Amino acid sequence: MYLLGYEVGSTAIKVAVIQAEQNKVVDVLQHPEHDLSIITKHSGWAEQHPDMWWQELCMATRKILSKNKINPRDIAGIGIAYQMHGLVLIDQDHKALRPSIIWNDSRAVAIGKKAFKDLGEQECLENYLNSPGNFTASKLRWVKDNEPDIYDRIYKIMLPGDYIAMKLTGKIQTTISGLSEAILWDFKQKKPAKKVLDYYGIDEDMIPEIVPTFDVHGTLTPEAAELAGLAAGIPVTYRAGDQPNNALSLNVLNPGEIAATSAESGVVYGIVDRPKYDQRSRVNSFAHVNYEDNFDRIGVLLCLNGAGNQYGWMKHQIAQSGRHYDDMERMAATVPIGSDDLCILPFGNGAERMLDEKSINSHIMNMEFNRHGRGHLYRAALEGVAFSFAYGMNLLKEMGLEVDILRVTNDNMFQSEVFSMTLATLLDCHIEVVDTTGAIGAARAAGVASGVYASLEEALSHVTPSTIFEPRLNQPRCIQAYHHWVSYLDQTLYEIPSKANRPEVLREKNKALKTSLEEKNKELASSAMQVHNKDEFILEIKQNLSEIANGNMSDDQKKQINKLIQKMEDHVDKNKDWENFEEKFNLLHSDFFKKLKEDHPKLSVAEAKLCMLLKMKLSTKEIANQLNLSVRGVETRRYRLRKKLQLPKEIELENYVDRV
Incomplete structure (x- = not known):
C-alpha cells in the first residue's frame, strides 16, 4: 500500500511516494526539470495559469508511477501541499477565469495598506492576526477594481491547493488554514472574516465549503484518474499551504518548535499556542495544520521573498x-x-x-x-x-x-x-537537517485521514535529523560581517524613493496641514481668550471685594477680605499671561508679535490681540465672541486699528496682518 504526496510550487511540481506500512520513502520526483514559467506583465506582477500546474502534476504522477512500477490501485490516499496566498478564480463550469495571481505578486500592497487603516489596525491584528496586506483577499479586490468583467463571472475563489483538489475530485472546498492565509478567517469569531468581505465588497458565497485539513475531501474522478495515470476512487485526504506543510514534514507541531526552508522564498515558521501578531505585520500568523476550534495552534511565519530565487x-x-x-x-x-x-x-x-x-x-x-x-x-x-x-x-x-x-x-x-x-553561528543555535520534503510530508499526512496511521504522531515517527550544523564559525567575524551588511540595508531603506514624496501627495499633505493649522489657531485663540476672560472676571470680583472692605465692617472681616484680594493678585498677572501666550503664538507663526511690535511699537495689548485674531482668519462674529463684544464693536475696533497702522485704502486689513 502506498501514499502519494504533491507539492505544487511556483518553480516545479514535486511528487513523493511512501510505502505506507513501513513509512518508507520510495521516491521523490521533481517535474519539470526546468523552472515553471511566471507571467510578469508589469514590474511587481507574478502570475501562473492553474492549468499548467495541473498538466505538470499529471505528467509527474505518470512518471513516478512508471519509474517505480507502482500499481495505481495500491495507492491509499493523496495529500496536497501548495504555494500559499495565490488567487484562483473559477466560473460555474469549474474553469479558471484568468491566470492565478501568485504569492510573490505585489500589485495589491496599496489596497491592503488602505484596508488595514480603514478597518482599524488593532481590529485587524486582534481578529485576523495580520494586516490584509498583499494577501489573497486584497488580490481579489484588485480584480474587482481592475477587471470587473472577470469579477462578475466568478463562481468561487480558491487557493492553488483547492484548485488541484478540485481537479482531482470535482469538489470545490477549502480549509480554515487556507482561509487564514488569505486573511479571510476571523480567529475571534471562529468563522470567515465578514468585515473583510464586506469592506472589499466580496460576496461570502464565493468562499468554498470549509472542510478539515485532515479529512476525506473527495475521491478521484474517472476523468482525473485517466489524465494522471491513477485509479478512480482514490481518496484525497489532506491539503495545506507549503509552509505549514513544511513544518508538518519536519514534525514541527507544538509550541516552541521552529521550522525553516530556503527554496524559492526563505521562511521561518514557529508554533505558538495562542493567537499572536506583530504590531507592524512584518511577520504573519496563520492557523497551523493542527488548528481546531478549541485547540489553538498558530504558525508565526517570517517570509523572505528573495532567497533561493536569488x-x-x-x-x-x-x-x-x-x-x-x-x-x-x-x-x-x-x-x-x-x-x-x-x-x-x-x-x-x-x-x-x-x-x-x-x-x-x-x-x-x-x-x-x-x-x-x-x-x-x-x-x-x-x-x-x-x-x-x-x-x-x-x-x-x-x-x-x-x-x-x-x-x-x-x-x-x-x-x-x-x-x-x-x-x-549568528543565531547561536543548532540546525537539524531532516531528509524529507514537503511532498513527503503531504504523503505521510494523507495517511492519517485515510486510516493508514492512527495519528499524526505515528505518521511522523520516522522524522529524525540526518545532519546537524553547530555554531562553529568565528562568531565575532560573523557578527562583524552581519552588521556591515545591516548598514548597507539601512542605507538602502533610507534612500529608497517613496510615493509619499510625489508632488501631488505633498500638495495634499500641505493642504491638510494648512487646514489643521487653521483649526489649531482657532483652538489657541479660544484658549487664550478663556484665560483672558477668567482674569477679567477675577479682577472684577477683586474690585467688588475692595469696595465691600471699605464699608462698615469689623477689622477682622476686613483682614479676611484683604487676604482674599491678595491671593487674587498673586494668581492674576495679566501681563505675564499675555507674554506666555505671545511666546506660544510666535512659535506657530514665525515671531508674529515680535515683528508687529517692531513695525508698530505703539500698539496696545488690545490692538495686538485683534491683530492676532485676524491673523488666525477668524470671522467678525468669531472675533466678537472671543472679545465679548458686539459685531458693531468689532467693526469699530477694526476701523481704529487701520488708522493706527496707517494703512492706505487699497490694502485690506486682513491681508496686511497675514503678511506680518
Whole structure:
C-alpha cells in the first residue's frame, strides 16, 4: 500500500511516494526539470495559469508511477501541499477565469495598506492576526477594481491547493488554514472574516465549503484518474499551504518548535499556542495544520521573498555553463567570512513584508573588479540570505519565540554548509537537517485521514535529523560581517524613493496641514481668550471685594477680605499671561508679535490681540465672541486699528496682518 504526496510550487511540481506500512520513502520526483514559467506583465506582477500546474502534476504522477512500477490501485490516499496566498478564480463550469495571481505578486500592497487603516489596525491584528496586506483577499479586490468583467463571472475563489483538489475530485472546498492565509478567517469569531468581505465588497458565497485539513475531501474522478495515470476512487485526504506543510514534514507541531526552508522564498515558521501578531505585520500568523476550534495552534511565519530565487539567479546568470551548486559551494568555501566586504541584499523578488512591504530590489554593494571574483559573489549571496534570516529572526524573538533548534529540510539552500554554518553561528543555535520534503510530508499526512496511521504522531515517527550544523564559525567575524551588511540595508531603506514624496501627495499633505493649522489657531485663540476672560472676571470680583472692605465692617472681616484680594493678585498677572501666550503664538507663526511690535511699537495689548485674531482668519462674529463684544464693536475696533497702522485704502486689513 502506498501514499502519494504533491507539492505544487511556483518553480516545479514535486511528487513523493511512501510505502505506507513501513513509512518508507520510495521516491521523490521533481517535474519539470526546468523552472515553471511566471507571467510578469508589469514590474511587481507574478502570475501562473492553474492549468499548467495541473498538466505538470499529471505528467509527474505518470512518471513516478512508471519509474517505480507502482500499481495505481495500491495507492491509499493523496495529500496536497501548495504555494500559499495565490488567487484562483473559477466560473460555474469549474474553469479558471484568468491566470492565478501568485504569492510573490505585489500589485495589491496599496489596497491592503488602505484596508488595514480603514478597518482599524488593532481590529485587524486582534481578529485576523495580520494586516490584509498583499494577501489573497486584497488580490481579489484588485480584480474587482481592475477587471470587473472577470469579477462578475466568478463562481468561487480558491487557493492553488483547492484548485488541484478540485481537479482531482470535482469538489470545490477549502480549509480554515487556507482561509487564514488569505486573511479571510476571523480567529475571534471562529468563522470567515465578514468585515473583510464586506469592506472589499466580496460576496461570502464565493468562499468554498470549509472542510478539515485532515479529512476525506473527495475521491478521484474517472476523468482525473485517466489524465494522471491513477485509479478512480482514490481518496484525497489532506491539503495545506507549503509552509505549514513544511513544518508538518519536519514534525514541527507544538509550541516552541521552529521550522525553516530556503527554496524559492526563505521562511521561518514557529508554533505558538495562542493567537499572536506583530504590531507592524512584518511577520504573519496563520492557523497551523493542527488548528481546531478549541485547540489553538498558530504558525508565526517570517517570509523572505528573495532567497533561493536569488541564489538560483546567481547560478544561471553568473556561474559558468555546466557548473552546479556543488561547484559554487566549493568556490564560496575558499572565500573568508564577510566575502572581503562584498555585500549582497537579496530582496529582488517583490515587496518584502519584514521590510514593511517595501520593494527595494537586490543590490550588490562594494564590489571591486580587481579584488572580487565568482567565489566572492557566491559567498556574499549565501551570506546575504543568511543575514536576512538573522535580521528577521529578531522579530520572532520579540514575539517570544526563542531559537535554540531550527529544523530544516534537505532539499534547499540548507544543503550549503557555508549558508547553514553562517546562520547557526549568528543565531547561536543548532540546525537539524531532516531528509524529507514537503511532498513527503503531504504523503505521510494523507495517511492519517485515510486510516493508514492512527495519528499524526505515528505518521511522523520516522522524522529524525540526518545532519546537524553547530555554531562553529568565528562568531565575532560573523557578527562583524552581519552588521556591515545591516548598514548597507539601512542605507538602502533610507534612500529608497517613496510615493509619499510625489508632488501631488505633498500638495495634499500641505493642504491638510494648512487646514489643521487653521483649526489649531482657532483652538489657541479660544484658549487664550478663556484665560483672558477668567482674569477679567477675577479682577472684577477683586474690585467688588475692595469696595465691600471699605464699608462698615469689623477689622477682622476686613483682614479676611484683604487676604482674599491678595491671593487674587498673586494668581492674576495679566501681563505675564499675555507674554506666555505671545511666546506660544510666535512659535506657530514665525515671531508674529515680535515683528508687529517692531513695525508698530505703539500698539496696545488690545490692538495686538485683534491683530492676532485676524491673523488666525477668524470671522467678525468669531472675533466678537472671543472679545465679548458686539459685531458693531468689532467693526469699530477694526476701523481704529487701520488708522493706527496707517494703512492706505487699497490694502485690506486682513491681508496686511497675514503678511506680518
